[in-house]
Amino acid sequence: MYAARERSGEDRDYTTxxxxxQMINGSPEELNEHVELCLNxxxxxxxxxxxxxxxxxxxxxxxxxxxxxx
Ligand SMILES: [Zn+2]
Numbered sequence: 854m855y856a857a858r859e860r861s862g863e864d865r866d867y868t869t870x871x872x873x874x875q876m877i878n879g880s881p882e883e884l885n886e887h888v889e890l891c892l893n894x895x896x897x898x899x900x901x902x903x904x905x906x907x908x909x910x911x912x913x914x915x916x917x918x919x920x921x922x923x
Contacts, residue, residue, distance in 0.1 A: 866878055868911075870884075870887060870888060871903050871907065872891030873891050888904070888907055
């Protein structure tokens, strides 16, 4: 379940949802979709922070500040 490397060459197949703390397997689009659904259940004041967090996780060590701005 928590295997860090199910696919060779990719070490970010999963992400912990910052909203529900659930392990999510899938593409960045799927992760965003999941997070959006979770965000519907929380205060919209957290949306920006969480989206920025997800973006940082997806971009990993190559974070582009401009890329984080939506
Ligand atoms: Zn979630």
